[in-house]
Amino acid sequence: QVQLVESGGGLVQAGGSLRLSCAASGRTFSNYAMGWFRQAPGKERDFVATISWSRNTHYADSIKGRFTISRDNAKNTVYLQMNSLKPEDTAVYYCALARLAYATWPPVEYDYWGQGTQVTVSS
Numbered sequence: 001q002v003q004l005v006e007s008g009g010g011l012v013q014a015g016g017s018l019r020l021s022c023a024a025s026g027r028t029f030s031n032y033a034m035g036w037f038r039q040a041p042g043k044e045r046d047f048v049a050t051i052s053w054s055r056n057t058h059y060a061d062s063i064k065g066r067f068t069i070s071r072d073n074a075k076n077t078v079y080l081q082m083n084s085l086k087p088e089d090t091a092v093y094y095c096a097l098a099r100l101a102y103a104t105w106p107p108v109e110y111d112y113w114g115q116g117t118q119v120t121v122s123s
Contacts, residue, residue: 006021016121019079021077033098034098037095045107048067053102
């Protein structure tokens with residue numbers, strides 16, 4: 001059974017940083033792409049970033065240059081380093097395990113999801 005467990009969310013002031021972690025179990029982690037998504041209250045779930053099995057990355061325009069996705073296959077963990085946070089980054093952040101070694105932005109390309117971690121950025 002695949003499980004994804006996010007951690008690292010919290011409350012931070014604008015301009016601050018947070019690092020989210022997502023620990024995966026139940027599948028050969030290194031063979032698949034991983035992604036981060038976020039959902040603000042009353043809005044749809046939006047793509048944030050993805051990293052392939054070979055560590056190719058792709059980012060949403062809204063966070064490009066501020067967020068960095070990375071993975072540690074030995075620890076079955078994917079990270080999202082978030083710098084220069086803005087109030088509009090406030091959302092529940094979800095990690096997701098893709099169906100294939102490469103993935104992009106559509107949620108349908110991911111078949112397992114974590115429970116989410118809240119990130120709140122105060123102005």
